Amino acid sequence: xxxxxxxxxxxxxxxxxxxxxxxxxxxxxxxxxxxxxxxxxxxxxxxxxxxxxxxxxxxxxxxxxxxxxxxxxxxxxxxxxxxxxxxxxxxxxxxxxxxxxxxxxxxxxxxxxxxxxxxxxxxxxxxxxxxxxxxxxxxxxxxxxxxxxxxxxxxxxxxxxxxxxxxxxxxxxxxxxxxxxxxxxxxxxxxxxxxxxxxxxxxxxxxxxxxxxxxxxxxxxxxxxxxxxxxxxxxxxxxxxxxxxxxxxxxxxxxxxxxxxxxxxxxxxxxxxxxxxxxxxxxxxxxxxxxxxxxxxxxxxxxxxxxxxxxxxxxxxxxxxxxxxxxxxxxxxxxxxxxx
Amino acid sequence: xxxxxxxxxxxxxxxxxxxxxxxxxxxxxxxxxxxxxxxxxxxxxxxxxxxxxxxxxxxxxxxxxxxxxxxxxxxxxxxxxxxxxxxxxxxxxxxxxxxxxxxxxxxxxxxxxxxxxxxxxxxxxxxxxxxxxxxxxxxxxxxxxxxxxxxxxxxxxxxxxxxxxxxxxxxxxxxxxxxxxxxxxxxxxxxxxxxxxxxxxxxxxxxxxxxxxxxxxxxxxxxxxxxxxxxxxxxxxxxxxxxxxxxxxxxxxxxxxxxxxxxxxxxxxxxxxxxxxxxxxxxxxxxxxxxxxxxxxxxxxxxxxxxxxxxxxxxxxxxxxxxxxxxxxxxxxxxxxxxx
DNA sequence: AGCCTATTTGTTATCGATATCATTGCGTGT
DNA sequence: ACACGCAATGATATCGATAACAAATAGGCT
Numbered sequence: 072x073x074x075x076x077x078x079x080x081x082x083x084x085x086x087x088x089x090x091x092x093x094x095x096x097x098x099x100x101x102x103x104x105x106x107x108x109x110x111x112x113x114x115x116x117x118x119x120x121x122x123x124x125x126x127x128x129x130x131x132x133x134x135x136x137x138x139x140x141x142x143x144x145x146x147x148x149x150x151x152x153x154x155x156x157x158x159x160x161x162x163x164x165x166x167x168x169x170x171x172x173x174x175x176x177x178x179x180x181x182x183x184x185x186x187x188x189x190x191x192x193x194x195x196x197x198x199x200x201x202x203x204x205x206x207x208x209x210x211x212x213x214x215x216x217x218x219x220x221x222x223x224x225x226x227x228x229x230x231x232x233x234x235x236x237x238x239x240x241x242x243x244x245x246x247x248x249x250x251x252x253x254x255x256x257x258x259x260x261x262x263x264x265x266x267x268x269x270x271x272x273x274x275x276x277x278x279x280x281x282x283x284x285x286x287x288x289x290x291x292x293x294x295x296x297x298x299x300x301x302x303x304x305x306x307x308x309x310x311x312x313x314x315x316x317x318x319x320x321x322x323x324x325x326x327x328x329x330x331x332x333x334x335x336x337x338x339x340x341x342x343x344x345x346x347x348x349x350x351x352x353x354x355x356x357x358x359x360x361x362x363x364x365x366x367x368x369x370x371x372x373x374x375x376x377x378x379x380x381x382x383x384x385x386x387x388x389x390x391x392x393x394x395x396x397x398x399x400x401x402x403x404x405x406x407x408x409x410x411x
Numbered sequence: 412x413x414x415x416x417x418x419x420x421x422x423x424x425x426x427x428x429x430x431x432x433x434x435x436x437x438x439x440x441x442x443x444x445x446x447x448x449x450x451x452x453x454x455x456x457x458x459x460x461x462x463x464x465x466x467x468x469x470x471x472x473x474x475x476x477x478x479x480x481x482x483x484x485x486x487x488x489x490x491x492x493x494x495x496x497x498x499x500x501x502x503x504x505x506x507x508x509x510x511x512x513x514x515x516x517x518x519x520x521x522x523x524x525x526x527x528x529x530x531x532x533x534x535x536x537x538x539x540x541x542x543x544x545x546x547x548x549x550x551x552x553x554x555x556x557x558x559x560x561x562x563x564x565x566x567x568x569x570x571x572x573x574x575x576x577x578x579x580x581x582x583x584x585x586x587x588x589x590x591x592x593x594x595x596x597x598x599x600x601x602x603x604x605x606x607x608x609x610x611x612x613x614x615x616x617x618x619x620x621x622x623x624x625x626x627x628x629x630x631x632x633x634x635x636x637x638x639x640x641x642x643x644x645x646x647x648x649x650x651x652x653x654x655x656x657x658x659x660x661x662x663x664x665x666x667x668x669x670x671x672x673x674x675x676x677x678x679x680x681x682x683x684x685x686x687x688x689x690x691x692x693x694x695x696x697x698x699x700x701x702x703x704x705x706x707x708x709x710x711x712x713x714x715x716x717x718x719x720x721x722x723x724x725x726x727x728x729x730x731x732x733x734x735x736x737x738x739x740x741x742x743x744x745x746x747x748x749x750x751x
Numbered sequence: 752a753g754c755c756t757a758t759t760t761g762t763t764a765t766c767g768a769t770a771t772c773a774t775t776g777c778g779t780g781t
Numbered sequence: 782a783c784a785c786g787c788a789a790t791g792a793t794a795t796c797g798a799t800a801a802c803a804a805a806t807a808g809g810c811t
Contacts, residue, residue, distance in 0.1 A: 433791045434791090435790075436789085439790090446788080446789070447789070447790080451790085470796090472796095473795095473797065474795065474796045474797095476797095
């Protein structure tokens with residue numbers, strides 16, 4: 072019967088005793104660093120396995136003052152975008168032997184900071200934050216400890232450390248110009264209240280710019296608070312003042328846009344003739360809807376992959392590009408007029 | 412200027428020195444345990460804040476051989492179901508001061524086990540697993556260390572420790588009987604390959620049982636591998652042999668069912684007269700589609716909440732019910748015939 | 752053989768916090 | 782005044798691993 076301590080946990084000491092070697096030999100054998108004969112290593116590993124020995128990461132992290140944990144902060148898991156990016160990253164990290172501590176912030180910077188403090192207490196190998204608009208205080212917290220940090224989804228000229236993202240303003244402009252080019256002049260935007268999603272705000276701003284350029288109307292903004300994006304779109308649609316109807320509605324994202332689509336259908340508005348609808352992100356649902364939504368495809372999975380790769384490079388001492396922007400692509404759908 | 416060590420991290424020793432007290436006084440002050448005058452506590456906290464001191468959780472976890480980490484293992488983040496449950500749990504844990512280490516297993520038990528080992532190495536306060544069909548080896552790993560463990564989503568008669576979930580077999584039977592009651596007799600099921608999702612398999616089995624009861628055809632099963640559930644449904648639909656058409660198609664879940672809906676529409680099949688379609692879960696999308704999908708509503712958020720609450724109770728020494736099953740509800744949609 | 756280098760193994764100090772027990776100081780009752 | 786109890790604070794051992802250095806063993810070369 073293998074030996075155990077009171078709470079059922081075998082320690083490195085127990086393994087050493089059982090194998091008749093020193094703890095260092097066990098440590099080296101388990102970690103696979105050299106300095107042990109392959110004979111001993113095999114034997115020690117065998118014994119460790121029999122004893123159900125698992126190394127204590129806390130002890131290891133304490134003495135090395137760095138752990139195999141990566142802290143990830145994202146606004147919400149409900150958004151496919153973040154789930155996509157997470158997935159892109161997680162695979163890579165897992166292969167490299169890292170675990171992820173995830174916290175969701177609900178777009179609340181205060182919560183993000185609290186989370187960050189809790190996380191830093193674990194001496195993580197790296198930190199990943201969503202977006203680049205963290206307050207200075209948050210950034211300082213990380214810089215001060217010089218922990219590798221990846222900011223993902225947005226880009227910034229001067230990231231905390233690394234950033235990989237898309238240029239939301241540029242993407243918004245491109246989409247806006249495309250839509251203006253189709254002849255639309257009275258846009259509306261359905262989203263969450265200003266300030267709750269800075270990226271959406273940036274895109275809204277781009278709309279303003281674009282339509283000012285072509286002499287269109289000032290975009291109206293309709294704000295709705297809802298957990299469910301589909302409902303958000305539908306509700307927002309309901310709030311539109313039809314005495315002065317828009318000829319185009321942009322959704323905060325595709326789910327909102329889909330909510331708008333169905334609401335418009337129910338309300339009997341003809342799309343895309345009288346009313347154009349556009350989304351953002353090219354989410355999964357748009358690939359199966361009978362009517363293809365006009366949207367902007369964002370490379371989420373790639374962002375995660377590239378981000379993770381860059382971060383791993385940094386962890387291995389290589390210095391990757393501090394700023395990486397990936398391109399987006401307009402999806403010319405059937406919810407807006409066709410190009411002349 | 413506050414003092415710092417080489418890598419910019421102030422330790423409890425530094426704070427103690429700066430405050431002119433012993434480390435124990437600092438420890439007690441920071442943690443808020445009593446044994447310090449409120450005067451000293453305030454002063455120490457003030458100094459600690461000025462020095463940007465953050466306690467080292469690794470040291471703390473090491474000496475207490477337990478950490479404020481909760482390990483969560485879920486199959487994938489892409490599935491709204493798991494995201495919902497996560498959300499329900501995370502809120503509760505966060506408030507209680509716990510952080511979550513999340514790993515996704517892609518329904519791979521081997522990966523789950525590897526993850527679990529990595530996780531146990533952190534001496535987590537508790538473990539959460541999805542489902543109840545872990546191999547004995549995995550269960551042993553947890554029991555042996557008697558760490559509180561919550562199995563969520565399924566129920567089992569003898570959980571590892573606690574479980575909170577729905578009775579998938581019962582839910583499948585209820586849905587099957589409802590559908591059979593509407594007069595359908597030749598069901599098909601579109602899902603992933605057998606074995607990759609045991610819950611779906613359980614539901615499929617329930618279909619078999621139900622339709623055997625009413626003398627219907629043996630349900631056909633169509634397996635597709637795809638990351639995207641919508642596409643999965645559409646592809647599965649494409650594989651149906653229409654020389655012997657089913658009169659009912661059940662999707663692995665709502666997204667698959669939606670994929671089927673659109674594919675059926677494109678193919679010109681009349682729903683629900685010639686062909687019924689049913690999903691599972693009552694996901695967000697079903698609330699906005701113009702045609703309401705027949706499905707089974709599962710209480711994901713509640714599962715997360717109740718699960719988290721029970722687990723916290725266990726962590727606080729109270730013994731909650733080991734098995735909690737929450738009820739599901741049939742959503743009578745427009746993709747199946749109406750009750751006579 | 753005799754010496755030297757390489758390989759394998761072991762010893763000791765250390766990481767930063769907390770539990771436990773020890774100490775100091777102060778007010779109170781008789 | 783004296784002993785006693787309680788509150789506030791401090792000293793020390795400890796958790797389980799790893800780094801850095803020390804020792805032992807083996808094999809190669811002249």
